[in-house]
Amino acid sequence: MKLPFKIIVLLIILSLTGVFIYQAYWLVSFYHSTSKQTDTNIENAIKNADHIELFMRADRLSEKENKQRVTGVKADIHGEVSYSTLFRKGEVNKTSHIVIKKTMRRDGATYENERIIQGNNLVNDSINIGKDQNSIDAMLRQMQQGLHSAIDINVEAINVRDFDSIMNGELKKYNLNIRHYTQVVNTKTHKVQSSSLPASIDTKTLKMYELKYDVQGAHAYQVYTEPTDGIILKQMTGILLTSFIILVILSVSFWYLIRTILKQKTLDEMKSDFTNNITHELKTPIAITYAATDALLNFNLIDNESKREKYLHICIEQLQRLSGLVEQILSMSMEQRKTFRLNMETISVKELADNLIEQHKIKADKPANFTLSVEPENLSVKTDRVHTYNILSNLLDNAVKYSLEKADVSISISYSNNEFFVEVSDKGIGIAPEKQTHIFDKFYRVPTGNLHDVKGFGLGLFYVRTLAERMGGSINVKSTLGKGSTFTFKLPQHGNE
Numbered sequence: 310m311k312l313p314f315k316i317i318v319l320l321i322i323l324s325l326t327g328v329f330i331y332q333a334y335w336l337v338s339f340y341h342s343t344s345k346q347t348d349t350n351i352e353n354a355i356k357n358a359d360h361i362e363l364f365m366r367a368d369r370l371s372e373k374e375n376k377q378r379v380t381g382v383k384a385d386i387h388g389e390v391s392y393s394t395l396f397r398k399g400e401v402n403k404t405s406h407i408v409i410k411k412t413m414r415r416d417g418a419t420y421e422n423e424r425i426i427q428g429n430n431l432v433n434d435s436i437n438i439g440k441d442q443n444s445i446d447a448m449l450r451q452m453q454q455g456l457h458s459a460i461d462i463n464v465e466a467i468n469v470r471d472f473d474s475i476m477n478g479e480l481k482k483y484n485l486n487i488r489h490y491t492q493v494v495n496t497k498t499h500k501v502q503s504s505s506l507p508a509s510i511d512t513k514t515l516k517m518y519e520l521k522y523d524v525q526g527a528h529a530y531q532v533y534t535e536p537t538d539g540i541i542l543k544q545m546t547g548i549l550l551t552s553f554i555i556l557v558i559l560s561v562s563f564w565y566l567i568r569t570i571l572k573q574k575t576l577d578e579m580k581s582d583f584t585n586n587i588t589h590e591l592k593t594p595i596a597i598t599y600a601a602t603d604a605l606l607n608f609n610l611i612d613n614e615s616k617r618e619k620y621l622h623i624c625i626e627q628l629q630r631l632s633g634l635v636e637q638i639l640s641m642s643m644e645q646r647k648t649f650r651l652n653m654e655t656i657s658v659k660e661l662a663d664n665l666i667e668q669h670k671i672k673a674d675k676p677a678n679f680t681l682s683v684e685p686e687n688l689s690v691k692t693d694r695v696h697t698y699n700i701l702s703n704l705l706d707n708a709v710k711y712s713l714e715k716a717d718v719s720i721s722i723s724y725s726n727n728e729f730f731v732e733v734s735d736k737g738i739g740i741a742p743e744k745q746t747h748i749f750d751k752f753y754r755v756p757t758g759n760l761h762d763v764k765g766f767g768l769g770l771f772y773v774r775t776l777a778e779r780m781g782g783s784i785n786v787k788s789t790l791g792k793g794s795t796f797t798f799k800l801p802q803h804g805n806e
Contacts, residue, residue, distance in 0.1 A: 314574055318567055325563050332552055339548065340541060347485070347537050348518075354479035355520045355532050356450075361479075362472045363456055366465045454524045461523070467493050469505045476532070487540060492531040496521065506533060579753060594627035601627075651693040651780060658688045658722050658729075661698060666720070669705045677709050677716040684723045690802055692729070696776045697800075700784075701731065703769040704796050708735035711794075727802050729782075734795040740788040748786065749774040773798075 461467060469491045476489060490506040506512070515533040522528060542549070601620040659681075666679045709716040712735055721732040740748060740755055747753045751771040770784075777784045781801050788794035 314570065317570065321563055321567060325559065328559060329556065332556060336545075336549070336552060340545065343541050343544060344537065347541060350483040350485060351480070351518055351532070351534060351537075352520070354476060354483060354485070355518060355530060357479045358472055358475040359520060359522055359530065360453055361475050362467065363453060363460065365471065365475075366460055366468075367456065369465070451524070454522060457523045457528075458525075461528070467503060469493060469503045472530070473505050485540065487534050487537065489532055489534040490515075492533070494529055494531055495527060496529050497527050502528075576751075579751065582754075591631065594631040598624045598627045598631075651696065653691055653693055655689050655691050656694050656697070658690055659683045659686060661694075662701065662720060662722060665698070665701055665705055669702075669709060672706075673709050673716065675709070675712070675714065675716060677712075677718065679705075680717075680719045682719075682721045684721075688722065688724055688729075690724070690729045690800065692800060693780060696780070700773050700776055700798060701733075703773050704731075704733040704798070707769060707796075708733055708737065708794075711735065712737040724802070729800040729802050731798040732795055733798075734793065736793040739790040739792050739794055740786065741790050745786055745788060749784070 472491050473489065476491070480487065480489070490504070490510070492504040492506055493502045494500065495502060510533075512533055514536075516536055518532045518534070520530045520532070522530060601623045605617060605620050662681055662683065666681060670677055670679065705718065705720070708718040712718075717736045719732075719734040721730075721734075723730045744755050748755060749770050751768065753771075774784050777798060777800070782799050784796065784798050786794055786796050
């Protein structure tokens, strides 16, 4: 069962639309996931920079005073692991320190205790940690926050320039090369304690990431970066380009498929029309010849000289018509063969044109007036006699056929710039502009409105164009609807023969 053409086109369009929508959805999803991963990478870079900057300050102090910071890890035979950091400042008899201790069993059971002490003040105690990696991260994070509480207040404030420098290195680990600025703020009072942010920059155009770094959450880093959209799109360049190429290939393929289907549909309709038309055209001369012959044989018309001559002329005319139809079809079949060869020879143009004009005057079914102009008069050209004859004959036949009550046909033949020109003009019905691009197509016939007696199969002008191109020439038309047409046949020559 054949699907209607409109349904096929609709299915193709729906398929292509579905591919476009899916591709767009996938690209948008990939963009969002990449954007989310970029944000995560920046947040991790801030955490790592905070960690490095914190211990850089602690180590600078350790260089001045012996054993100022001691960090240790212990494990016992029961599978318990403890992490501790001890920091002392000042005179020996005036001790201010932090002790952070966490314990986790190997079997996954975690009964943790954290104690953060500043002087004699207990800051935090008895915090339970979960069983997964996030618990360990949280444990280490809280250790880091405890160190901040001691170092930032009692030892040395945060240096945002050092932090920014460390951030550069951390961002490069994630292949992120973006401008960034840092502020240290009090989250309770919103007071900026230190900043590398230039006063001239509008923070509304930047993206802000915040990291609270102390136990109480009262202080935080606010890192401002340039928008990451451009960076993400740059990272997606390869995927976007590949997707675009795939979509273009799919679009062109679907367009070519629809175009091919349309051409095949049109060609199928033309072949069907040709078959019906040629069947009728072949049947008519056969039927007329059969009737005339039957009359001569069965109605004693052989002895009647006038009627006998009349019927014999009818038979000859119909057989000539039948021969012409068969010859045209055979010519089309021959020119498509790979073994097709042109027999080039030098011919007299005026002689050829005069013979054609005489034949078409006799053949015409209406009054026909032919005007011939050859410049120079003795012009000779090198061409294939038979096919040039057929080309000119088709042009003259169309000029007469598509004229109304009387045919006025003008033939102009000339030679210029090593080219042989033939122009055949008529004052017939003309061709609409939108039809002119199709008249040289195989089986195509221009609708003739009320002119129903015009016979043909849509092969003549296709034959003319094909043979003209085979001989290295060209054929084109200029026409105005209701005023007539001019066909120009050009054939290159190597010197004036």
